[in-house]
Amino acid sequence: ETGVTQTPRHLVMGMTNKKSLKCEQHLGHNAMYWYKQSAKKPLELMFVYNFKEQTENNSVPSRFSPECPNSSHLFLHLHTLQPEDSALYLCASSRGTITSYEQYFGPGTRLTVT
Amino acid sequence: DQQVKQNSPSLSVQEGRISILNCDYTNSMFDYFLWYKKYPAEGPTFLISISSIKDKNEDGRFTVFLNKSAKHLSLHIVPSQPGDSAVYFCAASGTSGAGSYQLTFGKGTKLSVIP
Numbered sequence: 708e709t710g711v712t713q714t715p716r717h718l719v720m721g722m723t724n725k726k727s728l729k730c731e732q733h734l735g736h737n738a739m740y741w742y743k744q745s746a747k748k749p750l751e752l753m754f755v756y757n758f759k760e761q762t763e764n765n766s767v768p769s770r771f772s773p774e775c776p777n778s779s780h781l782f783l784h785l786h787t788l789q790p791e792d793s794a795l796y797l798c799a800s801s802r803g804t805i806t807s808y809e810q811y812f813g814p815g816t817r818l819t820v821t
Numbered sequence: 822d823q824q825v826k827q828n829s830p831s832l833s834v835q836e837g838r839i840s841i842l843n844c845d846y847t848n849s850m851f852d853y854f855l856w857y858k859k860y861p862a863e864g865p866t867f868l869i870s871i872s873s874i875k876d877k878n879e880d881g882r883f884t885v886f887l888n889k890s891a892k893h894l895s896l897h898i899v900p901s902q903p904g905d906s907a908v909y910f911c912a913a914s915g916t917s918g919a920g921s922y923q924l925t926f927g928k929g930t931k932l933s934v935i936p
Contacts, residue, residue, distance in 0.1 A: 711864065749825065750865075750910070750926040763923065797864055809855070810924065812864030 710734065711813035713798050719819045720788065728783040728816045730798030736811070738804045739781040741773060742797040744815075750797065756781060757804050788820045824848045825913050827927035835935050840898040842930050844911030847892065851913040855924065856885060856896050859908045868909075869896070901934045908932070 711732045720726050732739065741753040755763035756775040770792075772784040781798055795817050799810040826845045834840045844854075852873035857865035871878040871885045871894070878885050884897045898905055911927040 713864075747928065749823070749928045750924075752923050755923070765923075799864070809867040809870070812857075812866070814862060814864050 711798060711800055711811050713796075713813035713816050715816060716814065717817045717819075719821060720785070721821055722788060722790070724788075725784070725786040727785065728796055728798075728818075730781040730783075730813055732779055732781075732798075732800035732811070732813075734800060734811060736800040736802050737778050738801045738808070739775060739778070740799040740801075740810065741781065741783050742799065742812075744795040744797060745791075746794075754783075755804065762804065785818075788818075790820050793818055793820045822847070823927070824851075825911055825925050825927040827909075827911055827930045829930050830928070831931040831933070833933045833935060834901045836903055837900045840896075840901045840905065840932055840934065842896040842898075842909050842911075842932065844894045844896075844927055845892060846894075846913050848913070848915075848925070849892070850915040851925070853914045854885070854887060854894050855912045855914075856883075857910040857912060857926075859910065859929070865910055898932075901932075903934045903936050906932055906934045 714729045738757045742750045744750045753767045754773045759775050774782040795815045797815045798813040801808040801810045824847050855870040856868040858868045859865040869880050869883050869885050871887050876887050887894045908929040908931045910929045912924040
């Protein structure tokens with residue numbers, strides 16, 4: 708398998724549930740990212756990991772908890788979400804965090820919180 | 822306040838003609854700009870980029886123009902093909918300072934190329 712994969716592709720969860728989103732990159736990259744895309748809004752960067760270390764947390768609520776066990780895998784653990792958290796969650800990776808390194812995106816997980 | 826603006830949510834162009842997608846930015850610290858293309862049910866894919874030291878970058882049918890004084894960039898697609906129908910995102914970043922690698926995206930413009 709090549710590129711950046713995300714599972715599941717679709718997820719419906721209640722506000723009291725706990726679920727996790729998974730991202731895997733097969734590109735040998737060192738940096739991984741979580742983005743959120745809400746309806747009619749631009750992509751918003753949530754978290755950045757570089758060499759498994761979190762380097763950015765863009766004021767994301769604690770009900771979103773990222774985990775990066777190695778440079779190839781990234782998780783987003785979700786608990787007690789709100790309906791406004793319904794969005795497309797995109798994972799991306801790049802060789803490093805220098806801007807000129809293009810980011811490769813996964814297909815996203817469409818999350819609906821009921 | 823949006824730092825990267827794509828004011829046209831949609832654009833329709835005849836096949837073979839030129840598509841021009843526009844993007845404006847407000848942050849004068851931005852010095853690297855990218856265009857991404859997104860098909861439904863797929864993640865965005867990188868298309869072309871430009872550094873602020875240039876005013877034009879060309880890659881096949883795609884050309885990006887940067888006007889720093891106007892804080893404006895545009896993507897030209899010539900000739901447009903039906904397969905170019907997608908949502909195009911403009912993104913910008915600074916290349917120095919903390920968090921400089923962070924991309925700030927516009928809302929996107931949906932391009933429809935009519936056969």
